[in-house]
Amino acid sequence: MHLRRVVLHPDRYPTAEKYPFNLSIFRETPQVEFRTPVTFFVGENGTGKSTLLRALANRCDIHIWKGIERERFEYNPFEQALHRAIHVEWLNGPVPGSYFDSEEFRNFARLLDEWAAGTPGILGYFGGKSLMTQSHGQSLMSFFKGRYSIKGLYFADEPETALSPRTQLELLAVLEQMAGEGHAQFIIATHSPILLACRGATIYSFDHAPVRQVAYEETDHYQVYSQFMADRAASLSGGVSEGEGP
Numbered sequence: 001m002h003l004r005r006v007v008l009h010p011d012r013y014p015t016a017e018k019y020p021f022n023l024s025i026f027r028e029t030p031q032v033e034f035r036t037p038v039t040f041f042v043g044e045n046g047t048g049k050s051t052l053l054r055a056l057a058n059r060c061d062i063h064i065w066k067g068i069e070r071e072r073f074e075y076n077p078f079e080q081a082l083h084r085a086i087h088v089e090w091l092n093g094p095v096p097g098s099y100f101d102s103e104e105f106r107n108f109a110r111l112l113d114e115w116a117a118g119t120p121g122i123l124g125y126f127g128g129k130s131l132m133t134q135s136h137g138q139s140l141m142s143f144f145k146g147r148y149s150i151k152g153l154y155f156a157d158e159p160e161t162a163l164s165p166r167t168q169l170e171l172l173a174v175l176e177q178m179a180g181e182g183h184a185q186f187i188i189a190t191h192s193p194i195l196l197a198c199r200g201a202t203i204y205s206f207d208h209a210p211v212r213q214v215a216y217e218e219t220d221h222y223q224v225y226s227q228f229m230a231d232r233a234a235s236l237s238g239g240v241s242e243g244e245g246p
Contacts, residue, residue: 002097002153002185004089005033006056012085018078020051026082029210034187036202037179041189042219043206049189050157051082052206056187057099057155058083064099097153102140102161141167144174151183160192168194193221 008029013021020026025048032052041049057064058080140162148154160168175198178184190196196203196216205214216222 001034001037001091002095003034003056003060003187004091005031006052006059007031007087007089009085009087014081014085015078018076020048020082021078021085023048025206025209025211026052027209032204032211034185034202036200037182037184038175038186038198038201039188040196040198040201040203041187041206042191042196042203042214042221044220047206049206053155053157053187053189054080054099055082055086056088057097059086059088060094060097060153062097062099062153062155064101095152097155098147100143100154100156100159102158141170141174144171148174148178148184148186152185154184154186156186156188156190158190158192159188160190160195165194168192171195172198191221193219193225196221 008026008031010027013026015021016027041053043049054064140159144159159171163171172195175186175195179186179198179200188195196219203214203216203219204211205219207220
């Protein structure tokens with residue numbers, strides 16, 4: 001464990017009209033505590049989980065690789081400003097780490113290729129070969145296995161996006177192993193019921209204001225998938241097999 005908690009200070013918010021400061025969840029949540037090596041943020045899109053994740057990384061001085069900057073119809077100067085109004089408490093002082101976002105990962109992989117052209121040994125930290133020569137899912141797992149073996153604080157925003165269910169199980173095993181070894185702490189925003197099944201993890205729901213801790217079985221992710229599988233199994237078992245007549 002490295003990070004103890006984050007405290008939000010609504011009195012420091014520069015506005016109440018613009019995102020993310022107009023979200024009630026950031027006005028009604030005084031703090032979020034990190035009690036276990038793996039913490040998950042869950043909730044519907046737009047609830048603020050990724051925004052808080054990014055703000056935490058910024059406040060912890062962990063670099064976030066930038067994507068391609070594009071012009072936008074409406075510019076919001078406050079969109080990336082939440083980190084200025086939060087405070088983090090460390091257990092034994094700051095540690096390094098990384099921030100993962102699948103949309104920006106390819107930029108990182110390309111830069112890593114350029115570095116490796118002059119310093120080939122750097123690829124040893126990421127499976128020993130270029131991330132650009134592997135499939136997207138394979139390159140992600142090479143990154144996770146290499147990076148998460150190093151002591152640090154790790155943020156990930158929907159790491160399951162490009163992973164098959166089988167590969168998500170592989171990532172789940174990596175999280176459990178690295179968290180169990182005691183050198184790594186993970187804070188992850190996800191929609192994956194597979195990752196949420198991580199043993200001993202804390203799950204915070206952003207579908208409530210304030211943010212509150214929930215059990216795995218209470219998450220919409222578990223309930224929706226569980227109900228779908230039960231309904232589909234009942235439908236298939238009650239149907240007529242192909243080739244059978246009435």
